[in-house]
Amino acid sequence: MRSLVQALGLALSDYRHEALFSACSVFVLAAVLAPLMVLLGVRNGVISAMTDRLLRDPRTLEIIPVGSGKYSPEWFRELAARPETAFVVPQTRSIAATISLTNPNRPNLGLNVTRIVATAPGDPLLERYGLPEAGFVRDEKSADPLYPAPLVIVSASVARKLAVPASPQELKDPAGYWLEGRVERVLQGRREAAGINLRVAAVLPPEALGVDAVFVPLEALAAAEDYRDGKNAPLFRALAAPRAEKRSEKAVTPENFEDYSASLYREREYASFRLYARSLDAVEPLWKWLAAREVEVYVKVEEIEAVKSLDHAFSVIFGLITGAALFGFAASTAGNALAGVRRKSRSLGLMRLLGFPGAGIVLFPVVQSLLTAFSGAMLADLLYLIVAFAIDSLFSASLPGKAAVCSLSPGQTLAVFAAVLAVSALSSVAAARQAADIEPSEVLRDV
Secondary structure: HHHHHHHHHHHHHHHOOOHHHHHHHHHHHHHHHHHHHHHHHHHHHHEEEEEHHHHHHHHEEEEOOOOOOOOOOOHHHHHOOOOEEEEEEOOOOOOEEHHHEEEEEEEEEEEEEEEEEOOOOOOOOHHHHOOOOEEEOOOOOOOOOEEEEEEEEOHHHHHHHHHOOOOOOHHHOOOOOOOEEEEEEEOOOEEEEEEEEEEEEEEEEOOOOOEEEEEEHHHHHHHHHHHOOOOOOOEEEEEOOHHHHHHHHHHHHHHHHHHHHHHHHOOOEEEEEEEEEEOOOHHHHHHHHHHHHOOEEEHHHHHHHHHHHHHHHHHHHHHHHHHHHHHHHHHHHHHHHHHHHHHHHHHHHHHOOOOOOOOHHHHHHHHHHHHHHHHHHHHHHHHHHHHHHHHHHHHHHHOHOOOOOOOOOOOHHHHHHHHHHHHHHHOOHHHOOOOHHHHHHHHHOOO
C-alpha cells in the first residue's frame, strides 16, 4: 500500500512537471466538451420550454368532440377509467348550453347568449390558474334559503361586460357577487322563461378562454337542457308567474335535488363531453380509442407532433455529435497515454527496478488521464456557464415566461463528468497494460 501511495505521488509530481503538456491536454478536452454541453443545454432549454408551455396550457391536452352523439353513463365510466384520461365531464347539446346573464346591480348590463360549460372537481383548466371548484351555495337572493344556487366561474370577457370584479378578495365578500341567469323555451306554442341566481366564485384570466362562458356544476347545465325540453327543471324558477307561484312550481328540496343529481350520472345520456388527456403521450391513445368507437374529435396533434419531432431531431443530432466527439476524445486520450508511457519507459522501468509493484506503474497513465479529464471537465463547465449566461441574457425573453434558453440540471452535469472520467479511464487501459509490461532489464540494457 505504501508503494502505491508513493507511485500516486510520483504520478502527480510528473503531471506538474510537464505542466505545459498537461495544460494543452486540458484545454483540448475543454474545447471539445464545452460546445457539447452548450448544445445539450440549448436542447434542454428550448425543448423543455416548449414542452412545459404545452403542458401548462390545458387546452393542448384537451380533446374536443366534433358534432353530437349519444354517450351513456357506462361509456363515461369506461372513458374515465382509462389511464390516459385526466378529466372528463358530460356536456349537453350545444343549443341547450346557453344562458342570458344580467348584473342585478347594473340592470343595463346584460349578455344575451353566454355559453354554459360543465365542470367538476379536478378540472385542469381551473386548476391551472388556481381557481376554486364550482358547486352550490344557498340562494340568498331567493325567499327560500334552502334553495340551492350554483357557485360558478365566469370567463374574463363575461366579467368585463357585466362589470364583475376580478379581484378574489371582492368575490369572497360575505355578501357575494351575484348574476341573474335566464333561459327561454317555446312550449305548446307559448314562449316561457325561467331564471336562476348564480354566485360568482372566480374569474378566468383572459388567456385561459377568449369567449363568453360560465362554468357551472353539471346539475345546472342539465337543468337548463331539461327546461328547454319541457321537463321539470330543478334550480330554475318560472318568470311568468307571481313570485309565490314561481317557487312552488319548481320546488326543490335537498332530498329531491340529490335524487336529481344522482340520476345525471346513472340514467342520462349526453350529447357531448369535455375531455383532457393526462399527458402529451396520452393524447394519441385516447384519440385512437375514441376513433375506434366512431367518435370524431379534434386534438392539437400537429403542435404536439412538432415538439416531439423537434425533440427527436435534437436528440439524433446531439447523439451523432456526441458520439464523434467522444470517439475523438477517446482516441486522443489513448494516444497521449501511450505516448507518455513510451516517453517515460526508462523512468517507469527504473521504478520497477526499485521495487515498485506493477499496480503502482499502472497508476501512472490512469491517474494522469483522470486528472486531465477532471480538469478539462471543470474548465468546460466554467466555459459552459459563461456561454449559457450570455445566451440566456440575449434570448430568454423570446421564450414563454422568460425561461432559460440554455440549461443543464445538476444531474446532467454530474453525468457529463462521470462520462468523461469513464472514457478517460477506459482509454488509458492500453497504456496501463503497456506500462505494466515494462521490464527492469530494459533499463539495465540502456545503462
